Amino acid sequence: MGPILRMLLRNRVRTGLLVAEIAVTLAIVLNCLSVLLEQHRELTRPTGIDEANLVAVEMLPWDAAYRDEATRLSIMRADLAAVRALPGVVGASAMSPFPLQGGGSSTQVKALGASDETKVRAPVYAADDRVVSTLGLELVAGRDFTPQDTPVESGPAIFNVIVTQALADALFPDGQALGGRIDSGSEDFPDVIVGIVKQMHTPYGGGPMEDRILIYPQPQGSASRMTYLVRTEPGQLAALLPVIEDTIRAADDRRIVTAKPLLEYKARGYSLNAFLAGLLSAIIALLLGVTALGIFGMTSYSVTQRTREIGTRRALGADRSDVVVQFLVEGSIVTLAGTGLGLVGAFALNLALMSHMDATALSPGLALAGVALLWAVGLAATAVPAVKASRLQPVLATRTV
Amino acid sequence: MVLYTLRLAWRSVRATPWLSLVAVVGLAVGIAVPTTLISIRYVFARNPIPDKSDVLFNVRVDNWDPTAQFFDIKPGDPPKHIAYRDMVGLMESDLPVGKTGVASATVFVFPDLPSVRPYQAMARLCHADFFSMFEVPFRYGGGWSRQDDRDHARVVVLNRDTNERLFGGEDSVGRTVRLGEHDFSVVGVLDTFRPLPQYYDVINNAMGDPRDVFVPFELGLEEELGFSLRGDTDSWGSYSDYANPMDFVKRGEFNWIQYWVELKPGDVEAYRQWVDSYVLTQKSLGRFPKPLNNRVTPVMEWLDVRDMVPKQVTGLVIIGLLFLVVCCLNLLGLLLAKFLARSGVLGVHRALGASRAAVFSQRLAECLLIGVAGGVVGAFLASISLRVINATLPTGRVAAGVLLVDGYALAVAIVLAVLAGAAAGLYPAWRACRVAPAIQLKIN
Numbered sequence: 001m002g003p004i005l006r007m008l009l010r011n012r013v014r015t016g017l018l019v020a021e022i023a024v025t026l027a028i029v030l031n032c033l034s035v036l037l038e039q040h041r042e043l044t045r046p047t048g049i050d051e052a053n054l055v056a057v058e059m060l061p062w063d064a065a066y067r068d069e070a071t072r073l074s075i076m077r078a079d080l081a082a083v084r085a086l087p088g089v090v091g092a093s094a095m096s097p098f099p100l101q102g103g104g105s106s107t108q109v110k111a112l113g114a115s116d117e118t119k120v121r122a123p124v125y126a127a128d129d130r131v132v133s134t135l136g137l138e139l140v141a142g143r144d145f146t147p148q149d150t151p152v153e154s155g156p157a158i159f160n161v162i163v164t165q166a167l168a169d170a171l172f173p174d175g176q177a178l179g180g181r182i183d184s185g186s187e188d189f190p191d192v193i194v195g196i197v198k199q200m201h202t203p204y205g206g207g208p209m210e211d212r213i214l215i216y217p218q219p220q221g222s223a224s225r226m227t228y229l230v231r232t233e234p235g236q237l238a239a240l241l242p243v244i245e246d247t248i249r250a251a252d253d254r255r256i257v258t259a260k261p262l263l264e265y266k267a268r269g270y271s272l273n274a275f276l277a278g279l280l281s282a283i284i285a286l287l288l289g290v291t292a293l294g295i296f297g298m299t300s301y302s303v304t305q306r307t308r309e310i311g312t313r314r315a316l317g318a319d320r321s322d323v324v325v326q327f328l329v330e331g332s333i334v335t336l337a338g339t340g341l342g343l344v345g346a347f348a349l350n351l352a353l354m355s356h357m358d359a360t361a362l363s364p365g366l367a368l369a370g371v372a373l374l375w376a377v378g379l380a381a382t383a384v385p386a387v388k389a390s391r392l393q394p395v396l397a398t399r400t401v
Numbered sequence: 402m403v404l405y406t407l408r409l410a411w412r413s414v415r416a417t418p419w420l421s422l423v424a425v426v427g428l429a430v431g432i433a434v435p436t437t438l439i440s441i442r443y444v445f446a447r448n449p450i451p452d453k454s455d456v457l458f459n460v461r462v463d464n465w466d467p468t469a470q471f472f473d474i475k476p477g478d479p480p481k482h483i484a485y486r487d488m489v490g491l492m493e494s495d496l497p498v499g500k501t502g503v504a505s506a507t508v509f510v511f512p513d514l515p516s517v518r519p520y521q522a523m524a525r526l527c528h529a530d531f532f533s534m535f536e537v538p539f540r541y542g543g544g545w546s547r548q549d550d551r552d553h554a555r556v557v558v559l560n561r562d563t564n565e566r567l568f569g570g571e572d573s574v575g576r577t578v579r580l581g582e583h584d585f586s587v588v589g590v591l592d593t594f595r596p597l598p599q600y601y602d603v604i605n606n607a608m609g610d611p612r613d614v615f616v617p618f619e620l621g622l623e624e625e626l627g628f629s630l631r632g633d634t635d636s637w638g639s640y641s642d643y644a645n646p647m648d649f650v651k652r653g654e655f656n657w658i659q660y661w662v663e664l665k666p667g668d669v670e671a672y673r674q675w676v677d678s679y680v681l682t683q684k685s686l687g688r689f690p691k692p693l694n695n696r697v698t699p700v701m702e703w704l705d706v707r708d709m710v711p712k713q714v715t716g717l718v719i720i721g722l723l724f725l726v727v728c729c730l731n732l733l734g735l736l737l738a739k740f741l742a743r744s745g746v747l748g749v750h751r752a753l754g755a756s757r758a759a760v761f762s763q764r765l766a767e768c769l770l771i772g773v774a775g776g777v778v779g780a781f782l783a784s785i786s787l788r789v790i791n792a793t794l795p796t797g798r799v800a801a802g803v804l805l806v807d808g809y810a811l812a813v814a815i816v817l818a819v820l821a822g823a824a825a826g827l828y829p830a831w832r833a834c835r836v837a838p839a840i841q842l843k844i845n
Contacts, residue, residue, distance in 0.1 A: 014734060021730040028723050035716075060521050062509040062627075064582065105634075108469065116468060156641050185639055224507060224521075224629035256521065275793065276713060283434060287724055290427055294731035297423060301738035349723070353716045 004330055011302075015334060018298055022338025022374060025291045027345035030370040031353055032280045034362050039277040043270055048199035049099055050136030053090070053237055054262040055244060056098055057228040059221075061255035067223040070152060075252060076219065076226060077147070080128070082247050083228070088236035089244075091134035094219035095127040096227050097203040099135070100266045104203035109214065111171045112181040112190045120170045122163075122212045123202040128219035132162065132197060134231050140165055141178045142195035149194070149217035156186060159216055162195035167212035184214075191216075204269070229262070237261055288377050295335075295381035299327065303389040314394035323390040324383075331382035332375065339371045346370070410766040417739060424735050425774045428825075431728020432779030432817045435721030437786045440810040442718050444803055445710040449596040450536065453663070454700040456498075457534060457600075458672075460660045462487055462680050463694035466637040473635075478706065479694050480635055481604060482656045485622075490679055492528075496672045497662035499530035503601050504658050505612065506621040506628040511579040512567055522563065524580075524628060525612035526621040532558070532589075534663045535601055540564075542574035542589035550617050557585040558615040564590045580614065581627020597803060600700050601661055603707045605632040608803060622651065632657060654688075662697075673697050725821060732771070732825035740764060740833040751838035764830035772822020780814035 008015045065071050076094050083092045097104045106123045110116070131137075132144040142162070149160045161182065168177035181190040202210045221227060232240050244259045267274070303310070310323055350362045414421045448454050463479035464487065465471050471480050483491070488502045504526040511519045531537070532544035541564075545556045557578060564573055577584040591611075598607045606612075621628045624647055636655040643649040650657075664672055676695045683689050698706060740747070750760060784807050791804040 014737065017730050017734045017737070021727055021734070024723055024727045024730070028720055028727070032720065035713075060507075060509075062511075062519050062521075062581075064627075067624075106472075119469075121472070186641055189641075222629065256518075271794075275790075278793070279717070279790070283720065283724065286430055286434065287727060290430060290728055290731055293423060293427060294727075294734060297420070297731075298734050298738065301742065304742070349719075352719065 004326065004333065008330065008333065014298060014302075018295065018334050019338040019341060021291060021294055022335055022378070023342035023345055025287055026339050026342025026370055026374050027349045028287055029284055029374070030342075030346040030362055030367060031349050032284050033366060033370065034350070034360060035353075036277055036280045036284075037366070038360055039273045039280075042273050043277070046199070047099060047201055047266075048137060048197070050231060051100070051262050051266060053232050053234055054135070055230040055232060055237060055241060055259050056101065056262050056265060057230060057244060057248065057257065057259045059226045059228075059248065059255045059257050060224060061226070061252075063254040066226075066255075069220050072220045072223070072226065073150070073152065076128070076221075076228075079248050079251055080228065082251060083230055083244055086240065086243060086247060088233050088240055090231040090233055091130055092228060092230045093128045093131045093134040094221070094226065094228050095125060095131060095135075096219065096221045096225075097125065098227055098229050098262070098265075099125075099201065099203055100262060100269055101203050101227075102265070102269050107184050107214065109167075109171065109182050109184045112183045112187065114171075114183070118171075120167065120212055121210075122167055122214040123204075123210055125203065125213065125215045126218040127215050128217070131215065131229075132195065134229055135200075136231065137200060138198040140196045140198050142193070144195060145215075145217050150219060151217075156189045158189050159191045159218075160194040161191045161217070162197060162215040163193055164200050164211055164213040165196055165198055167214060168193065168196050170212055182214075230259075288373075291374075292377050292381040295331065295378055296384060299331065299382050299385040300388075303327075303385045306389075307392060310389050310392055311394050314392070320390035324386045327382055327386035327389060328379060331378055331386075335375050335378035336371075339374050342374075343367055343371070406763060406766045407770070409763060410770050413767050414770055420735060420739055421771065424732055424771050425778060427728050427731050427735075428771065428775030428818070428821060429778035429782055431725045431731075432776055432814050432821065433782035433786060434724045435718070435817060436779060436783035436810050436814045437790070438714070438717045438721035439813050440783065440787055440806050441790070441804060442710060442714045443806060443809055445598060445714060447597075448701060449598055449600045450700060453534075453536065456663055456666065457700050458662050458664055458669070459696075459698045459700075459703040460491060460662055460676060461696045461698070462491075462676065462689070463691050464654050464656070464683075464689050465691060466654075467690045469637065471635070475706065477694075479696055480656045481707070482633075482635070482659050484654055484656050485651050485658060487683075488658050488660050490683070491660060491662075491676065494662075494672065494675050494679075496668050496675055497664055499534040499661075499663035501528040501531040501534060501661050502618050502658045503527055503531070503661060504618070504621065505602070505605055505631045507631050508580045508614070508626075508628045510563075510567070510614075513579075522580075522613040523631070524621065525615045526618045526628075527615060528618050530663070531601075531615070534661065535596070537594055538592040540590045540592040541572045542587070544615075545588050545617060550619065553619050553623070554617060555583055555585045555620065556588045556617065558589040558591065559587060560591045560611060560613055560615075561593060563613045578614075580616070583626055585616070598704060598709055600704060602659060603704060603709060604659060607707075607709065622647065630657065664697075669697065725817060729821050729825045732821070733828060736768060736771075736826060736829040737832060740829045744833075744836050747833055747836045748838045751836065757834040760836075761830050761834040764833045765826055768822055768826025768830060772818050772826065775821070776814050776818025779818060780811045783810050783814055 080092045080094065083089060104123055106121050108119045109122050110119045127145065128150060129145040129147045132139050145162065151157045171177065171182060172180050177193055177196060180193045182193065183190055199211060200213045230244055241259045245257050248257050313323065346367065347362060354361070450457065461479045461481070462483055464484060465480050474481055492500060506524045506526055507521050508524050509519050510522045529545050529547045529550050540561065544558060545554065549556055557580065559573065564570060567578060568576065573587045573590060576587050578587060594611055599609065599611065620626055621630060634655060634657040636653060638654045640649060643653055649655055662672070676697060677693055680689050680693060680695055747760060787804045787810060
């Protein structure tokens with residue numbers, strides 16, 4: 001150890017450069033990994049619905065007949081009946097917006113008679129009967145929507161609603177949410193909770209994932225856009241896409257009909273997360289490559305400079321493995337010094353980035369993994385020149401003495 | 402002499418081909434990464450209309466609910482857009498040189514050809530001044546008049562792609578297009594027009610393509626024409642006070658319009674006061690329950706208010722610059738190793754009469770050569786990576802070709818290369834010229 005340390009200290013500048021390079025590398029890699037993990041958590045968060053088997057159908061009607069709500073409702077019910085009759089279809093319901101589509105709206109609600117301070121913001125969906133079974137939501141209490149829940153005429157009315165457990169808990173902390181009445185702006189027309197589902201999220205894919213959700217039985221959509229969700233048997237989705245489109249077009253051709261897997265909407269909603277994850281992965285890979293190259297270059301140079309020293313050691317009885325070990329120990333000392341300094345830098349950079357990137361605080365486990373990763377890269381980059389050094393013939397090496 | 406120095410430098414670079422290659426590639430990657438990230442940031446941060454950004458103003462008035470916090474703005478700011486009735490009210494001022502509302506709607510286009518199915522187009526709802534205020538270039542014809550706005554004239558301006566699709570790119574001014582239920586007369590066709598960021602509509606379409614068709618604002622509210630409003634909306638108040646949804650849009654506290662004015666530099670203060678007096682009048686009518694909180698905001702400040710530059714992008718630029726630091730340290734080590742390994746040759750140079758300055762400048766020339774090569778290759782790599790990134794970006798959220806800013810990227814790469822070359826080359830060159838000739842000669 002003594003001689004190795006003295007050697008490293010004698011080549012202060014070179015050692016210092018490597019230590020600094022490894023330190024900055026670790027600081028960057030740890031912070032990139034931290035953001036990367038955060039993106040990965042976003043991308044893999046459970047949505048509470050059977051997303052892989054769901055088809056989203058979007059209809060853009062151009063005929064003036066669609067301006068009448070009752071007409072829309074009857075067209076919609078006929079469409080859904082035809083789609084449900086298709087082999088391979090498990091269920092179908094109208095829903096607007098639908099989960100993961102992006103966009104949407106929210107409302108402020110409180111328990112009827114509660115004070116204004118207890119108001120909660122809740123993203124809103126509007127859906128038709130069988131919405132719970134179509135989406136594959138887990139019903140905790142109460143029931144799914146039936147066709148009778150949908151009022152035929154629009155306007156002020158008392159609605160039966162389905163809420164998530166999170167919203168139920170927020171509005172009724174005593175646990176008596178089922179049958180509870182909600183004030184969403186008008187005390188004369190409170191909504192009644194008829195069903196509670198375990199988990200569901202906002203329609204804004206990739207956005208803030210709120211889970212206090214309110215579903216109204218108002219599926220008619222607007223005169224310019226209607227949307228259905230269709231759940232298929234596993235493996236049947238791709239084959240059913242054109243069949244669903246044709247079935248709906250056959251009923252009425254005065255509209256643009258597109259059926260797409262729900263996962264396509266999800267991918268679009270999360271595309272920026274996925275993009276950022278890809279970019280960070282590329283940066284990490286390039287950075288480790290550059291640093292490995294640097295360590296490799298410096299060790300190679302060191303080997304050529306110390307040919308005589310190595311030859312002398314070999315001549316005095318050190319075997320090949322002793323030489324390899326010497327270089328690996330040297331390399332490890334430099335790497336560990338670098339990573340020690342790098343950890344300090346990583347936390348400093350993390351503080352700066354937290355205000356810039358919504359980065360989360362670094363975890364000690366991740367820091368440890370980063371140190372191990374860099375140590376492994378350092379060892380690998382040192383190993384090649386070290387083995388080359390050990391192959392030097394003692395005779396050749398000492399010839400110039 | 403300069404040529405001679407360069408020739409010697411080139412010979413020295415070639416003498417150690419692998420080391421030189423590693424040095425150039427390492428530096429090129431080190432320059433390409435921050436150049437790419439800085440270019441991406443520039444796309445969001447640049448001034449989209451440099452010659453008018455100081456005279457165009459976004460106007461906001463605070464009509465919000467005093468008991469609820471507004472969503473999606475910075476603390477203390479008024480709502481991000483205004484209500485229809487306030488747009489109508491603010492239009493009353495004659496102080497601005499130009500004034501326009503900005504909103505979006507969808508509408509069906511029915512092509513003349515029976516073989517082409519109807520399709521849905523995005524319409525920009527705006528006023529006559531929109532085209533002159535935002536320097537919109539026309540290929541054929543022009544915008545409509547303020548009188549057309551008042552008359553609710555059924556006129557339309559097509560963007561280039563729509564004109565291509567409907568009329569094969571011909572001059573279509575004077576011809577008609579069926580939008581929704583009625584025929585519209587074409588008054589103008591845009592030339593290529595793509596402000597980035599799209600400052601006048603950062604809320605709904607900051608990075609997307611401009612809309613397909615442009616129609617007088619009021620037409621978007623005539624439901625029987627077949628337009629449906631699109632875009633972000635915020636509202637408060639009881640919906641049951643209104644006869645129907647359109648009544649709520651027109652008379653309610655229903656915010657959905659970005660409102661813009663063009664002011665002469667001397668008129669800004671006067672206009673601010675005018676806006677305040679407008680709101681005070683409305684207060685006397687029972688609206689605007691909150692204290693006066695209005696904003697007349699110039700373009701660049703408005704982009705800042707809306708956080709146009711994503712936080713992540715700024716974070717990535719920091720990471721990219723640190724990446725370059727790593728590559729510089731790397732290069733520094735390589736050059737140092739190379740120069741010191743050639744101490745013998747340098748010793749001979751010095752012994753034969755080369756001054757320290759000569760050795761120093763000779764080494765520096767070599768660093769410069771590597772720096773320039775790294776910069777050129779780096780700019781090339783950055784241009785490739787911008788293309789790859791641009792191709793992988795989700796269409797629909799970002800318009801095609803947004804990231805192709807080669808000129809800017811090249812400039813950034815050159816600046817970074819010079820800085821990196823100097824940072825990594827100076828110390829090794831200095832060490833090289835400090836070589837003591839006598840000792841080197843004796844050892845060898």
